[in-house]
Amino acid sequence: MSFVSVVIPCRDEEFFISRCLDSLLSQDFLKENLEIFVVDGMSKDKTRNIVLEYTRKYSFIKLLDNKNKAAPFGMNIGIKNSKGDIIILMGAHAIYDKRYISKCVDYLNKYNVDNVGGVTIPLSKDEGIIAKAIARAVASPFGAANAHYIIGGGKPREVDTVFGGCYKREVFNKIGLFNERLTRSQDMELNLRLKKAGGKIMFFPDIKAHYYPRRTELKDFFRYNFKNGIWAVYPIRIVGVTLKLRHYIPLFFVLALLVLGIGGIFNRSIFWAFVLLAFLYFLANLYFSLRIFFREKDVKLLIFVPLVFIVRHIGYGLGSIWGFLTIWKLKVEASGLTK
Structure with missing residues (x-):
């Protein structure tokens, strides 16, 4: 059976990290074949203390430091410390369905591809109307630019990128790790690199995660999208x-x-x-x-x-x-x- 390494880069996620880790503890995948790395970007809130409590209770959960803070550094630190033949990248803002890991592993092996992923279903952090409107809008084809991993639906198919990603370790040995100069869009760049090297990426609509959008106020939401727009160009x-x-x-x-x-x-x-x-x-x-x-x-x-x-x-x-x-x-x- 495959050994799986989960890598979660995070920073200042005290409101979400427990929900994320609890959803991973509820997975139907054997814990003996699982390790979870929370790679913290030197959080200033209670994130580290919360994760440390989990590490004391569960030996397969580990806390690593990311002194550079940015996500690509965190993902690379986790990958370098991992020992799994399969590596799954996850977000601290997400709650994962019970069979998320097992489905990722099954499909990766069954279809003999290099990376698989599924649907992210946006949730509102609270019941405020702005947060609710943002969650519903980003789940719409008009707000998601028709991205399959947000709007879901359809049949399993080959795609150019997926949310997070479940990779064979050999992918990173072949094409390298995440580009640490790309503070955003690093996942899309890596997947484009993978495709150019002849790799295959597949989307499966029954692999599901529920995701909390990072911004719940309009001014913060504007800044977030402004930065995303910049990083669509910089690469x-x-x-x-x-x-x-x-x-x-x-x-x-x-x-x-x-x-x-x-x-x-x-x-x-x-x-x-x-x-x-x-x-x-x-x-x-x-x-x-x-x-x-x-x-x-x-x-x-x-x-x-x-x-x-x-x-x-x-x-x-x-x-x-x-x-x-x-x-x-x-x-x-x-x-x-x-x-």
Whole structure:
């Protein structure tokens, strides 16, 4: 039977880490064939104390330090310390279904692929309307850019990336570890590297995790998406990697709004093109917002979900624009691989 190493990079996750670890303790996978590494980025809250309590009770749970704090360093530290022939990367913000690990292992071996993953179902951290609207919006095709690992559904299929990921150890021996210069998008870059090396990644809709979005206030949600937009662009220069087209749709949309909006001041035809684009966006926003409203039967969502969509798309698009404006300051990296 396969030995599995779980790696959880985290920092200041006192509200979530217990729920995450409890869900792993409830797994139907044999604990004798499991080790769990919580790699802490020098948390300033109670995260470390909470994890230490688990390490005292369960010998297969271990706490490691990530003095560099950023996620790719944490994942690499966990991988280097692991001994499993299968490595599963997990997020502290998630609660994992009882058969999550066993299904990952079964499918990885059955289909003889290099990485598998499943669906993440967003949850609201509290019952506040903003948190609820964010959770519902990011689970929508309009808010998730049609990412399979968020919207789910369909049949098992080969994809370009998955949430977290369940990897064969030999993958890291072959293509290297996570690029530590990429504070975001490092998982997508590694999976693109894996695909270029001839590896296969598969998505399975019955592998499920419930995920708490990291931001539950609109201003924080805007900043979060702005940074994600920046890091959709930076890998182009840092490691010469271009992400999938869906990551640049907000960039094209916001650029079009800006160009047409400014041009419309001087030209009537351009002005009407701006109006048409804005109207089409309004219709799409309304359609997906109504779908959420009819499913949830909460009239408040009809007010806040459209706003969340706007914040997500505009924030991400502006971030990507800023990324291109500042990309020249970045150093080009010859390799970017950590061995």
